[in-house]
Amino acid sequence: MxxxxxxxxxxxxxxxxxxxxxxxxxxxxxxxxxxxxxxxxxxxxxxxxxxxxxxxxxxxxxxxxxxxxxxxxxxxxxxxxxxxxxxxxxxxxxxxxxxxxxxxxxxxxxxxxxxxxxxxxxxxxxxxxxxxxxxxxxxFQIGVDHYYAEAGQWREITIENTFGDAVIVATPDELQVGQMKLIRIATPNSGQERRVVLARGQNGYLAFDDHCTHQGGSLADGACIRDYVQCPWHGSQFNMTTGQVNAGPAGQPVSTYEVRQTGSRIELLIRDLGKRAA
The missing domain is CATH 1.20.120 (Four Helix Bundle (Hemerythrin (Met), subunit A))
Structure with missing residues (x-):
């Protein structure tokens, strides 16, 4: 990270x-x-x-x-x-x-x-x-800015959760296939932050929690392998579309979120972020 x-x-x-x-x-x-x-x-x-x-x-x-x-x-x-x-x-x-x-x-x-x-x-x-x-x-690779083939440079943004339906998180051509971006979603007046990964898979943009269910590693710091994301700590793999575990040691899936393209904007639907966080 x-x-x-x-x-x-x-x-x-x-x-x-x-x-x-x-x-x-x-x-x-x-x-x-x-x-x-x-x-x-x-x-x-x-x-x-x-x-x-x-x-x-x-x-x-x-x-x-x-x-x-x-x-x-x-x-x-x-x-x-x-x-x-x-x-x-x-x-x-x-x-x-x-x-x-x-x-x-x-x-x-x-x-x-x-x-x-x-x-x-x-x-x-x-x-x-x-x-x-x-x-x-x-x-745990804290402070390590590592690269893998075609991953591109590290990207992250912080946005404020305005409790609406969607927030703009990227443009259609911002990420190449296999690249990811960390989205920090801050809740006003609470000091709490939600971390979501925006990834571009083979069939478009996807979003899922930046939290490996094994020991909490950052998936945004991992690697995209076709339709899967691999945690950099112990190698757990998750399907980026469904969140299901493809390879352990993680035993629980990660939450996924809906992403849509509206014109020249990629939007993350955040209306159910709070429910899934709970």
Missing amino acids: RSTARVLKNHPIHPMLIPFPIAFFSATILCDIIARLTGSRDAFVLGYYLGIAGVVTAILAALPGLMDYSGSVPPASSAKKYAIWHMLSNLLVIAVFLAAWFLKRPEGLRPEWSTLILEAIGAGLLGFAGFLGGTLAYR
Whole structure:
């Protein structure tokens, strides 16, 4: 799923920033160990400033991460659970290293054992958070803007559900056969969002939920294979016309929606979206 916070041809920002707090926190621990063992004033002062640099850069790295959490991780999915733990772990890392920093006295010569213990806990949490981040990137493909043959570039739009019969979602020639587009449908004054995939199959435009019924993977991020869509996480396949499962591990069908062409407009009928969402 393409990163929400991105630059330079869709490159995600979050992984560009996370090496900085990792490096600063690691160097902080090393300097404090040296200062504790040798009484080196220089090592103590360097560790003091590296600690606050780690906290500041961690907060900066968290901002695009929060954007990806909100916009790129599919809702109600197994990846969302990993993302929550990843976020909480990193917040704890910041809190622990900040507490360790406050325990240091700028005029001191060496850190207390309590400071080193806190930093050791922070290092463990940092490794756990990194494990979760790797799982999100490599297993769930969060932040990965991958391509397959003839898929075209990633497309998505956000529209407001005005509780009418239909909304315009594309033009007849916007998608080629085998291409898809993510439609985010926001409900006014509720903060809720419905995600629907618009796809062009061999016989025209089709629409279905952007939610694999196995573990909630984004089908818009998958691949069209003739009349089927394949989830990128575990390979479940669904008929894009009927929503029925063609291949597991998913066991339940996805909801499908009516699409019609009116002149030069492709319209999605949304009058029953709320019923199917329930």
